[in-house]
Amino acid sequence: xxxxxxxxxxxxxxxxxxxxxxxxxxxxxxxxxxxxxxxxxxxxxxxxxxxxxxxxxxxxxxxxxxxxxxxxxxxxxxxxxxxxxxxxxxxxxxxxxxxxxxxxxxxxxxxxxxxxxxxxxxxxxxxxxxxxxxxxxxxxxxxxxxxxxx
Ligand code: CA2
Numbered sequence: 060x061x062x063x064x065x066x067x068x069x070x071x072x073x074x075x076x077x078x079x080x081x082x083x084x085x086x087x088x089x090x091x092x093x094x095x096x097x098x099x100x101x102x103x104x105x106x107x108x109x110x111x112x113x114x115x116x117x118x119x120x121x122x123x124x125x126x127x128x129x130x131x132x133x134x135x136x137x138x139x140x141x142x143x144x145x146x147x148x149x150x151x152x153x154x155x156x157x158x159x160x161x162x163x164x165x166x167x168x169x170x171x172x173x174x175x176x177x178x179x180x181x182x183x184x185x186x187x188x189x190x191x192x193x194x195x196x197x198x199x200x201x202x203x204x205x206x207x208x209x
């Protein structure tokens with residue numbers, strides 16, 4: 060059975076590519092998803108990609124991941140910096156979690172430099188734009204042992 064990675068995106072990430080290109084680049088979430096689907100195939104993984112503006116929906120999806128997915132990639136948007144509910148849900152999973160941010164949150168406002176998600180994630184990639192999602196997939200392929208050596 061192919062291992063499936065659930066990729067969760069939080070509030071306002073549906074607006075990527077429409078404003079603030081100096082912070083978030085010009086990729087849209089759709090182009091990032093397409094790149095992830097392509098990269099996942101080469102890594103022996105499947106990907107399910109989702110976005111929501113609702114905190115409760117994000118929590119529901121993390122709970123779903125406990126039973127139905129083999130790993131999680133999370134860009135929780137602004138909930139990264141505020142949501143104890145999301146942290147509790149992430150801590151209740153026993154699958155690998157990688158946190159991704161498009162921007163370098165450590166170079167930004169002080170309130171963006173704290174991440175609740177980081178307390179549950181095995182690792183975090185930030186500041187590399189949309190490629191960060193693909194790098195997280197590559198790390199998970201190593202972690203899950205799905206890479207087929209030539
Ligand atoms: O850098 C990231 O990936 C963030 O998770 C993006 C979140 C932000 O709240 C986090 O601090 C860091 C916000 C994404 C909003 O993206 C927009 C893009 C274009 C126009 C409006 C919003």
